[in-house]
Structures are given as C-alpha cells and as structure tokens.
Amino acid sequence: MWVNTLRCPEGIEKVFPGPFACYNRLFDPGSQLDSYALIEETLHTYGPFDGAFGFSQGAALIVSYLLERRAAYPDESLPFRFLILCSPVVPLAGNAEYCHRILGCLSRDNESRIRSCQDTQISDLPERARIAMTMLTDILDASTTITQEPRRFYLDRELPDVPCALHPDLCLTRLPVATLHVRGTTDAKALWNCGFLIQSFFDSPKLRVFEHKSGHDIPRSGPEVRQMLCAMEWIIAQSELP
Structure with a gap:
C-alpha cells in the first residue's frame, strides 16, 4: 500500500536508485485506491509483466487489486499470468x-x-x-x-x-491465475489462517503451496531457498501452458 516516500537504509541506493516507497498506515479504502493507482501507473510505465511477487502487505495488496479489477471488468484479461504470494496479510477493499x-x-x-x-x-x-x-x-x-x-x-x-476486509465469503470474485502460496509454519496463527483464506480466492488448477520453517518471513536456509526456487520455476512454467 505504498503511497509515501521513505528514507532507505544506507547503501541501498547504490543497488536500487529509488524512489523508495513505504506502506500506507491508514488501511482505509481511499488509501487502497491510491495504491491501486500506483500499480496502474507502474503497469503502464514499465509493463507488461509476466507475473508479480509480493510479501505480507505487498502480497495482500496485489490480491486486492486483482479482485477488484476483476469484479469491475470481468471480461478483461488480468495483467499477470502468475503470482508468488508470501505470507499475505488481510486483503482490503477500495471499492x-x-x-x-x-x-x-x-x-x-x-x-x-x-x-x-x-x-x-x-x-x-x-x-x-x-x-x-x-x-x-x-x-x-x-x-x-x-x-x-x-x-x-x-x-x-x-x-x-474504517478498513474493510475482502473475505471469500463476502467477495465472490475468483482469480484464474497460476499461484504459488508461500507461508511459514511458525507464523502467527491469524496470519497463517489468512493465507488459507486468500488461497480461496483462486480457482486455477495451477496452484502450489510451499511451507517453510520460518515465521512471517521468506525462507532463509539454503535447502529451503532452493526448494522455493524450484516451486517458483514450476508455477512460472505452468503459467505458460494453455
């Protein structure tokens, strides 16, 4: 939900030129729409993209954006063939x-x-x-x-x-996108459950789940990093099939 600039840690600007954005603290519908506008601008300026990779709020945001875009324009194709969603939090509505x-x-x-x-x-x-x-x-x-x-x-x-959650029992839109769902087995129970709820928004048979031993994080150990890479390669390959 990135709409504000952020001062980055020292040295990062030598790798990535910026600007560096930060998440929006309010979580309200207006902030969601601001975030959608930034996604649209990015798609228009730098796209097209084959897929999207999101962690935590980033993962939830891309799901929110695609759900509300799909609901508004059901006959239009989606801008991504695959998604990699790591430890998503609650998807929020802007509509x-x-x-x-x-x-x-x-x-x-x-x-x-x-x-x-x-x-x-x-x-x-x-x-x-x-x-x-x-x-x-x-x-x-x-x-x-x-x-x-x-x-x-x-x-x-x-x-x-007030922030309004997109719940699969309330938002009946489903996304036909190849998706890798990544979650840590020691994540907080509510965050773990949220990952399962988000998984319910997808109706594509091209779906894979990868669980690692960390918490609200991405895999850090060498073997798990390699396993996740294999899962990513699989979902990308699946997205290229008819």
Whole structure:
C-alpha cells in the first residue's frame, strides 16, 4: 500500500536508485485506491509483466487489486499470468460499493460496536460486518509489533474510513491465475489462517503451496531457498501452458 516516500537504509541506493516507497498506515479504502493507482501507473510505465511477487502487505495488496479489477471488468484479461504470494496479510477493499454493502448500512449502535474495538461487541454485528471485522481485527492484533498501532487507531473512525476486509465469503470474485502460496509454519496463527483464506480466492488448477520453517518471513536456509526456487520455476512454467 505504498503511497509515501521513505528514507532507505544506507547503501541501498547504490543497488536500487529509488524512489523508495513505504506502506500506507491508514488501511482505509481511499488509501487502497491510491495504491491501486500506483500499480496502474507502474503497469503502464514499465509493463507488461509476466507475473508479480509480493510479501505480507505487498502480497495482500496485489490480491486486492486483482479482485477488484476483476469484479469491475470481468471480461478483461488480468495483467499477470502468475503470482508468488508470501505470507499475505488481510486483503482490503477500495471499492466503495463493496465497503457500503458490508459496513455502510450499519445502525449507530452497530457503528458504536465497531468503535468499541471489543470482541464481545464485534461478535454482535450483522453477519457480513462481523465476518469482515473479525478477519481484520485478527490480523491487526497479530501485526501490532509491525504497525505499532492498537485496534482503536483503525476502528475508531467514521465508517467510510474504517478498513474493510475482502473475505471469500463476502467477495465472490475468483482469480484464474497460476499461484504459488508461500507461508511459514511458525507464523502467527491469524496470519497463517489468512493465507488459507486468500488461497480461496483462486480457482486455477495451477496452484502450489510451499511451507517453510520460518515465521512471517521468506525462507532463509539454503535447502529451503532452493526448494522455493524450484516451486517458483514450476508455477512460472505452468503459467505458460494453455
């Protein structure tokens, strides 16, 4: 969800010229649309691309972008033949119609339940809102060491600015893209579960899962790096088949 520039660690600019972008902290629908615009600009300026590789928020963002693009333009081909998704977090919506369907019609009492940030209150929300908010709060709790923000930072807002999760039970769009799903066996349970939910968005038979012994990370050991490389080569080869 990169929309702001970031000062990079010393020495990186000698390898990559920049600019260096950082993730958007707000996670709201407007920020999602800003991120989609950056993807569109990149596709237009530097594309076409055969595939995309994403980690954590990057993986979730590319899934969000493709889902909402597919929903808006179902007859258009997608810009990637394959995806490599490593430890994705929750995919978030930018589409106003989807967000309104999930959160926009809530009563003031239900809006207060969201703002309370309490599981006991969120569990009393109408079904669609409860599914989306539970998925979101599980990931927010699991990633606080990264975001350095409590639930209230994201939930105590006007409803149009509350992050809205794309859940496979609520977003029925599916992606016919060859996909490698990579996850660490010691990742937080909520993040591990999120990987399975994201996997549900894909209906291509060209799918492979690679699990490694790290947590919210990519493989680091030599054998696992080689195994992941083999899995990447396999999914790329599959994407080139009819």
